Amino acid sequence: MSAHPTEIKLHQQSRLLEIAFDDDACYQLPYEFLRVSSPSAEVRGHGVGQETLQVGKKNVDILEVLPVGNYAMKIVYDDGHDSGLYTWDYLYNLGKHQAELWQDYLEKLEAAGGSREHGSEPEVKAGGCGSGSGGGCGHH
Amino acid sequence: MSFSEADVQGALKNLIDPNTRKDFASGKVLKNVKIDGNNVSLDIVLGYPAKSVWDEIRAMIEAHLKAALPGSSVSVNVTSKVVQHTVQHGAKLVDGVRNIIAVASGKGGVGKSTTAVNIALALAAEGARVGMLDADIYGPSQPTMLGISGQPATDGEHFMTPMSNYGLQAMSIGFLIASDDTPMIWRGPMVTQALDQLLRQTRWDDLDYLIVDLPPGTGDIQLSLAQQVPLTGAVIVTTPQDIALMDARKGLKMFEKVGVKIVGIVENMSTHICSKCGHEEHIFGSGGGEKMCADYDTEFLGSLPLDIRIREQTDSGKPTVVSDPDGNIAKSYKQIARRIAVKVAEMAQNRTSVFPKVVVQNT
Numbered sequence: 001m002s003a004h005p006t007e008i009k010l011h012q013q014s015r016l017l018e019i020a021f022d023d024d025a026c027y028q029l030p031y032e033f034l035r036v037s038s039p040s041a042e043v044r045g046h047g048v049g050q051e052t053l054q055v056g057k058k059n060v061d062i063l064e065v066l067p068v069g070n071y072a073m074k075i076v077y078d079d080g081h082d083s084g085l086y087t088w089d090y091l092y093n094l095g096k097h098q099a100e101l102w103q104d105y106l107e108k109l110e111a112a113g114g115s116r117e118h119g120s121e122p123e124v125k126a127g128g129c130g131s132g133s134g135g136g137c138g139h140h
Numbered sequence: 141m142s143f144s145e146a147d148v149q150g151a152l153k154n155l156i157d158p159n160t161r162k163d164f165a166s167g168k169v170l171k172n173v174k175i176d177g178n179n180v181s182l183d184i185v186l187g188y189p190a191k192s193v194w195d196e197i198r199a200m201i202e203a204h205l206k207a208a209l210p211g212s213s214v215s216v217n218v219t220s221k222v223v224q225h226t227v228q229h230g231a232k233l234v235d236g237v238r239n240i241i242a243v244a245s246g247k248g249g250v251g252k253s254t255t256a257v258n259i260a261l262a263l264a265a266e267g268a269r270v271g272m273l274d275a276d277i278y279g280p281s282q283p284t285m286l287g288i289s290g291q292p293a294t295d296g297e298h299f300m301t302p303m304s305n306y307g308l309q310a311m312s313i314g315f316l317i318a319s320d321d322t323p324m325i326w327r328g329p330m331v332t333q334a335l336d337q338l339l340r341q342t343r344w345d346d347l348d349y350l351i352v353d354l355p356p357g358t359g360d361i362q363l364s365l366a367q368q369v370p371l372t373g374a375v376i377v378t379t380p381q382d383i384a385l386m387d388a389r390k391g392l393k394m395f396e397k398v399g400v401k402i403v404g405i406v407e408n409m410s411t412h413i414c415s416k417c418g419h420e421e422h423i424f425g426s427g428g429g430e431k432m433c434a435d436y437d438t439e440f441l442g443s444l445p446l447d448i449r450i451r452e453q454t455d456s457g458k459p460t461v462v463s464d465p466d467g468n469i470a471k472s473y474k475q476i477a478r479r480i481a482v483k484v485a486e487m488a489q490n491r492t493s494v495f496p497k498v499v500v501q502n503t
Contacts, residue, residue, distance in 0.1 A: 004496075005496040006497075007497050007498075007499065008497070009498075009500075010501065012500060012503070013503050014503060067370075068367050069366045069369070069370065069371070069398050070370055070398070070399035070400060071398045071400075072367075085367075088399070
């Protein structure tokens with residue numbers, strides 16, 4: 001069996017989900033990164049080339065995290081998206097390859113001329129969302 | 141001469157429980173050791189139901205202690221207390237149920253329902269409180285196999301009281317439909333919803349085990365069960381035939397993918413016993429179940445013959461474990477049931493199936 005999470009912390013101010021695994025790996029994943037990487041069919045489509053690029057999710061909030069059986073969790077976001085089932089393996093992979101995946105997203109976003117900012121909403125707080133510097137736990 | 145508690149512990153370290161294959165001093169089995177001069181008394185609390193072997197275990201421990209502590213007079217009290225499946229507080233475990241065990245196969249017709257009902261009855265015979273959830277919405281068999289007819293009573297607005305027979309609590313879509321030949325002509329989402337209602341809107345009464353008889357395949361019902369409840373584990377039923385094993389492998393893989401532990405594999409219809417001459421023949425091939433267990437590193441829980449009595453008894457609503465409780469076939473079912481219970485007790489304490497703690501911080 002692969003790594004199993006032991007604790008999940010939602011840092012609501014800095015919008016970071018901190019996840020610790022039983023092999024001592026620990027990752028801090030920004031809500032925006034999780035949202036745009038949602039494994040839901042709404043985001044991924046039903047095959048290669050059917051993905052829908054997610055834009056304007058910089059300030060997305062997580063409302064709730066719900067258990068799905070023994071193997072995954074469902075994340076409910078404040079933009080109404082709640083159909084993504086994040087398996088432990090998937091979260092582990094997001095953490096492990098966070099930097100590349102985030103860079104990849106930014107490139108796709110730029111190529112498509114999209115923005116991380118929410119369309120009409122005025123920006124309130126910036127700086128909260130990390131840009132993919134994973135690593136150390138013990139965030140206070 | 142007098143003894144200390146350490147002497148008793150030390151002696152029991154060398155005695156192995158044949159069911160768990162662990163010694164009696166470890167795993168919180170030994171309780172309440174009292175020593176008064178030469179009199180030693182203690183309780184053994186097994187984590188699995190084993191009524192039929194309590195006496196055997198008591199005799200075994202008493203003899204062992206008397207030999208290890210010469211001059212002592214030993215009195216042992218053996219009971220069982222089924223361990224509850226550990227889940228994170230807040231996870232949606234079903235009310236009134238300590239452990240949920242799915243009985244599944246890839247292929248239809250391998251004897252899942254027959255095996256499931258006999259295992260459930262065997263666990264009940266060993267002293268456990270057991271429920272049976274018939275998750276086969278399109279082809280419910282449990283009402284017939286358990287010899288139950290009629291409709292469940294409602295308990296308040298949202299709950300049903302489970303039906304019961306032979307000491308088993310049971311719920312099936314078969315209890316809720318008008319007649320035996322009414323088909324459930326439903327698409328997936330309806331089926332999933334019906335299953336969820338049968339599971340959660342039944343007032344299960346203090347069950348040690350809920351056995352879920354799954355339909356064949358790896359579709360809506362299997363997946364939604366794995367997602368909606370923290371299953372303690374799954375038992376795979378197969379025949380030794382290659383074509384059944386192929387699908388059993390897929391069933392096993394599906395459970396692995398959704399993080400449900402495999403308790404082990406039961407091989408049904410292992411041999412055919414001729415009802416005329418008693419000749420035993422491997423008509424579906426031999427060793428298939430064992431080989432699959434070796435391939436996937438799971439336990440071979442046991443095998444059952446293709447015997448006309450199992451079919452006749454189960455079809456007539458009186459499964460083998462209750463119609464011939466002391467026969468060889470019932471013994472096999474009980475042995476399998478005990479093995480399942482032991483493995484489930486080990487799994488129940490394993491914290492890797494626990495949903496992680498979720499902390500929300502204003503940081």
